[in-house]
Amino acid sequence: MRSSDDTRTAAARIRDAAIVEFAANGVTGSTIRKIAAGAGVSPGLVIHHFGSKDQLRVACDEYIAELIRDVKGDAMASGSGFDVTAAFREVGDIPAAKYLARTLVDGSPHVAELVDELVGDAVKYVATGVEAGMIKPTEHEWGRAAIMTIWGLGALVLHEHVERLIGVDITADLSENPTAASAYIAPVLEIYGQGIFTEATLQQMQEAFVDASTEINQGKETA
Amino acid sequence: MRSSDDTRTAAARIRDAAIVEFAANGVTGSTIRKIAAGAGVSPGLVIHHFGSKDQLRVACDEYIAELIRDVKGDAMASGSGFDVTAAFREVGDIPAAKYLARTLVDGSPHVAELVDELVGDAVKYVATGVEAGMIKPTEHEWGRAAIMTIWGLGALVLHEHVERLIGVDITADLSENPTAASAYIAPVLEIYGQGIFTEATLQQMQEAFVDASTEINQGKETA
DNA sequence: TCATCGCCTGAACGATCGTTTAATATACTG
DNA sequence: CAGTATATTAAACGATCGTTCAGGCGATGA
Numbered sequence: 049m050r051s052s053d054d055t056r057t058a059a060a061r062i063r064d065a066a067i068v069e070f071a072a073n074g075v076t077g078s079t080i081r082k083i084a085a086g087a088g089v090s091p092g093l094v095i096h097h098f099g100s101k102d103q104l105r106v107a108c109d110e111y112i113a114e115l116i117r118d119v120k121g122d123a124m125a126s127g128s129g130f131d132v133t134a135a136f137r138e139v140g141d142i143p144a145a146k147y148l149a150r151t152l153v154d155g156s157p158h159v160a161e162l163v164d165e166l167v168g169d170a171v172k173y174v175a176t177g178v179e180a181g182m183i184k185p186t187e188h189e190w191g192r193a194a195i196m197t198i199w200g201l202g203a204l205v206l207h208e209h210v211e212r213l214i215g216v217d218i219t220a221d222l223s224e225n226p227t228a229a230s231a232y233i234a235p236v237l238e239i240y241g242q243g244i245f246t247e248a249t250l251q252q253m254q255e256a257f258v259d260a261s262t263e264i265n266q267g268k269e270t271a
Numbered sequence: 272m273r274s275s276d277d278t279r280t281a282a283a284r285i286r287d288a289a290i291v292e293f294a295a296n297g298v299t300g301s302t303i304r305k306i307a308a309g310a311g312v313s314p315g316l317v318i319h320h321f322g323s324k325d326q327l328r329v330a331c332d333e334y335i336a337e338l339i340r341d342v343k344g345d346a347m348a349s350g351s352g353f354d355v356t357a358a359f360r361e362v363g364d365i366p367a368a369k370y371l372a373r374t375l376v377d378g379s380p381h382v383a384e385l386v387d388e389l390v391g392d393a394v395k396y397v398a399t400g401v402e403a404g405m406i407k408p409t410e411h412e413w414g415r416a417a418i419m420t421i422w423g424l425g426a427l428v429l430h431e432h433v434e435r436l437i438g439v440d441i442t443a444d445l446s447e448n449p450t451a452a453s454a455y456i457a458p459v460l461e462i463y464g465q466g467i468f469t470e471a472t473l474q475q476m477q478e479a480f481v482d483a484s485t486e487i488n489q490g491k492e493t494a
Numbered sequence: 495t496c497a498t499c500g501c502c503t504g505a506a507c508g509a510t511c512g513t514t515t516a517a518t519a520t521a522c523t524g
Numbered sequence: 525c526a527g528t529a530t531a532t533t534a535a536a537c538g539a540t541c542g543t544t545c546a547g548g549c550g551a552t553g554a
Contacts, residue, residue, distance in 0.1 A: 058501075058502080073299070074297060074299060074300075074377070076296070076297060076299040076300035077297075077299035079540080079541070079542085080541080080542060080543085081540085081541080081542090089502075089503090090502065090503050090504070091503095091504095091542085091543085092502075092503065092504080092505095092543085092544080092545090093501075093502055093503075094542095095542080095543060095544080096501080096502075097501095100542075100543080101541095101542065101543090130467070130468075149376065150376065152428075152429060152432065153372065153373065153376045153428060153429075154297070155431060160432065160435065163432050163436075164435075164436070167436060174467070177472075181469060181471070182468065182469055182471065182472040183467050183468060183469065183472065184465060184466070184467055184468070184469055186458070186461060186467075187457075187461075188454075188457055188458040188461065191437060191454055191455070191457065191458035192458040192461065192462065192467070194433075194436045194437055194458075195426075195437075195455070195458045195459060195462065196462075196467075198425065198426050198429055198432060198433055198436070199422040199425060199426065201425070201429060201432075202421065202422060202424070202425015202426055202427075202428055202429050203418075203421050203422065203425050204425075205375075205376060205425060205428050205429065206375060206376075206421055206424060206425050206428065208378060209375065209383065209386050209421060209424075210417075210421055212383065212387075213386075213387070213390060213417045213421070214414060214417055214418075231411075231414055232414070232418070234410075234411055234414065235409070235411040235414035235415040235417075235418050236418060237468075237473065237476055238409060238410075238411065238415065239415065239418065239419070239462070239463070239466065240462070240466050240467050240468055241466045241468045241472075241473035241476075242407060242465070242466045242473070243407070243462065243463050243464045243465045243466040244353070244397070244406050244407055244409075244415070244419075244463050245353075245405065245406060245407070245460075245463055245464045246404060246405055246406065246407055248404070248405065249400075249405040249406065249464075250460070250464035250465070253460055253464075281531075281532085302510080302511065302512085303511080303512060303513085304510085304511080304512090312532075312533090313532065313533050313534075314512085314513085314533095315513085315514085315515090315532075315533065315534080315535095316531075316532055316533075317512095318512080318513060318514080319531080319532075320531095323512075323513080324511095324512065324513090495554100496553105496554095497552105497553095497554090498551105498552080498553085498554105499550105499551090499552085499553105500549105500550095500551090500552105501548105501549085501550085501551100502547105502548085502549080502550105503546105503547090503548080503549095504545105504546100504547095504548105505544105505545090505546095506543105506544085506545080506546105507542105507543085507544075507545095508541105508542100508543090508544100509540105509541080509542090509543100510539105510540085510541070510542100511538105511539080511540070511541075512537105512538100512539090512540100513536105513537085513538090513539100514535100514536085514537075514538100515534105515535085515536080515537090516533105516534095516535090516536100517532105517533085517534090517535105518531100518532080518533075518534100519530105519531080519532075519533090520529105520530080520531070520532090521528100521529085521530070521531085522527100522528085522529075522530085523526100523527085523528075523529090524525100524526095524527090524528100
């Protein structure tokens with residue numbers, strides 16, 4: 049696996065190999081021996097550098113989180129802030145998107161913190177969009193931004209299903225092949241553009257929902 | 272773990288205990304010994320009934336898929352077909368939603384098949400909605416339905432983050448506490464109702480997208 | 495030159511894994 | 525009732541896991 053012109057530190061090679069392995073098979077599904085083989089080192093060296101499998105996993109979490117922090121600003125600036133997926137294209141040889149997809153489900157404090165930051169970014173992105181008259185205002189600033197972030201991350205986590213269903217690999221760089229990516233982007237833009245419900249349906253649903261709510265907590269008047 | 276008035280077959284108890292374990296720790300993170308303990312039997316009996324850990328996992332996949340097929344019709348009929356999550360409330364003691372969340376990421380032919388069916392259901396649900404004048408028509412029938420399904424499933428997969436961010440456990444029955452659930456449902460209804468982009472933004476984005484597409488197409492033709 | 499120190503390896507250890515096996519209890523059948 | 529199939533267990537096997545350990549290698553500094 050290791051090429052002779054690999055200038056990375058052994059510790060860096062181990063970390064990168066671990067990310068590949070964790071992304072593909074999950075943490076419990078990965079073995080130190082396989083990671084060591086991927087990095088071209090002995091299993092003992094993995095422990096020597098990282099202490100334990102769990103500490104290696106933490107190091108990977110932190111590294112990926114930092115990696116995404118570095119590139120997410122570019123994605124926001126490029127105008128595709130409504131789709132967090134845009135921030136998680138694979139960086140170099142590192143399957144950051146696939147690693148994140150796994151870790152979002154397995155659970156990790158560092159990645160949870162990153163998600164919170166992404167929601168904060170989305171809130172800011174949406175707020176500036178509202179100020180510029182490009183995005184509709186809302187009563188639920190935080191909730192709307194959170195759900196847009198969750199939807200984007202959720203699609204990323206389910207990238208295998210997205211690819212099977214729509215034929216687009218959203219872990220890859222979509223900007224390189226916009227024609228193929230349109231199968232994913234066009235419907236997303238449509239929903240975010242005009243919604244799906246007609247006026248009548250929306251009003252009806254909100255009324256039904258308010259009725260159900262006021263059953264529990266009466267006295268609250270609608271705006 | 273096993274209560275004396277448990278009338279289930281030992282095989283059924285093992286299967287249910289495996290679902291709980293798989294849902295909580297994933298397949299590779301679960302052990303036959305723990306599953307056996309959860310079912311109140313010996314590890315050997317697990318193998319005797321299911322052959323192997325992998326066959327046990329397949330049995331769980333099939334069982335959960337069938338379980339969801341049974342209840343998903345009710346959710347569609349209740350009018351919340353726009354949110355697949357509604358179909359996956361925990362059934363009895365079985366954490367079907369959490370199991371599905373794990374399996375959607377780990378990958379399983381049976382669950383992938385189920386997802387395809389859910390998209391098919393969504394297409395039908397949307398089509399009837401369009402006919403009834405409740406849902407706006409679209410050029411991307413399949414794509415829109417697929418993305419709505421993916422978004423719903425994605426939120427389910429990231430239920431831990433949804434709960435941390437918005438304070439709503441979408442694996443639980445939301446209808447039992449509509450007030451709390453509104454933090455999740457209200458923004459979703461808003462986005463599905465009116466979108467987020469203003470008319471100007473939508474047009475601008477679609478033009479930019481078409482430009483990018485034709486750039487590629489023209490480049491390919493000249494090359 | 496030699497002692498030192500960090501990088502690294504190969505072998506081994508104990509634990510735990512999925513699975514097998516032999517044996518026993520229970521239920522069904524004729 | 526005898527006989528056979530099924531349900532179930534305890535114990536053990538081999539494989540593999542994460543981790544430890546003793547030592548070799550190569551650069552560095554005095």
